[in-house]
Amino acid sequence: xxxxxxxxxxxxxxxxxxxxxxxxxxxxxxxxxxxxxxxxxxxxxxxxxxxxxxxxxxxxxxxxxxxxxxxxxxxxxxxxxxxxxxxxxxxxxxxxxxxxxxxxxxxxxxxxxxxxxxxxxxxxxxxxxxxxxxxxxxxxxxxxxxxxxxxxxxxxxxxxxxxxxxxxxxxxxxxxxxxxxxxxxxxx
Numbered sequence: 645x646x647x648x649x650x651x652x653x654x655x656x657x658x659x660x661x662x663x664x665x666x667x668x669x670x671x672x673x674x675x676x677x678x679x680x681x682x683x684x685x686x687x688x689x690x691x692x693x694x695x696x697x698x699x700x701x702x703x704x705x706x707x708x709x710x711x712x713x714x715x716x717x718x719x720x721x722x723x724x725x726x727x728x729x730x731x732x733x734x735x736x737x738x739x740x741x742x743x744x745x746x747x748x749x750x751x752x753x754x755x756x757x758x759x760x761x762x763x764x765x766x767x768x769x770x771x772x773x774x775x776x777x778x779x780x781x782x783x784x785x786x787x788x789x790x791x792x793x794x795x796x797x798x799x800x801x802x803x804x805x806x807x808x809x810x811x812x813x814x815x816x817x818x819x820x821x822x823x824x825x826x827x828x829x830x831x832x
Contacts, residue, residue, distance in 0.1 A: 645670070645689055661685075662704065682706070682724075695720075698736065698762060705827075709773075716779065717760040725824060726765045729773040729791070736763045738779050766801070768820050775810075788816050 647666040648656070656667075657676045662683030670689040673679065678699035685702055687693070688710040693700055698719030702708075706722050709730040714720050716736025728734070739747040740757035747756060761780035765771070769783045772791035777783070782798040789795060790806030790813075799805050803812045 659699070688712075688730075696737065696760070716763070717758075718779065719762045720765075721763070722765045723767040723769070723785075725767055725820070726769040726771075728765075728771050729775075731774045732771045732777070733775075734763055734765070734777045736760060736779050768824070771795075772806075786816055786818065786820070 646669045648669055653661055653665060653667065656673060659677055659680045661681040662685070664684045665681055666686040668687060668689045668691070671687050671691040671693070674694040675696070678695035678697070679693060680699070681702045682704035684705045687708045690711045691708050692713040692715065694715045696717030698717060700714055701719065701721045703722060703724045705725045706727065708728045711730050712728045712732045714734045718736035720734055720736050737758055737760040740759070741747070745755060745757040759779050763777060763779060764782040766783050766785040766787060768786045771777065771789040772793065774791055775789050775793040775795065777795040781795050783789065783795070784799060784801035786802035787799045788804045789810060790804070793806050793810040794808040795805070796809045799810070800812070802816045802818055804814050804816050805812050
């Protein structure tokens, strides 16, 4: 995997980016002026970041694995130490599937009924491969989402959720908070 150089990152036109940002040259970035990226971030091959009017905020110490996508009109926030496994899709906009309206971005707005709401991924959240997160969802700090889950509602801190739709299956350990403190102290 080839990563964009510092000059290539500058040329993207991102709103801002920090240090140690590794973005694959095979990632697709749309509306970069609405995307902020912190430090120690890696975005792998074939990821799609398509920022709408709300933008995309990617904080520090984040990995977005291959084929993941962040798409929609409203703001999507990935907080520190969060992780998107491969093929995770996060949507801040969603068409109406009922059949009462037309769908897709090539149809005039007056013929559609699109839901657009912010999505917030909290600190230390991990989302398993192939999962889908829908508009309006907040994953509070420490949430873990099992692979192939459909997340339609917000999830409480340090819960482990899985399924279609995702439901809480147990509590997640909080040892990672101490590891974060140690990392920040040693880096600082």
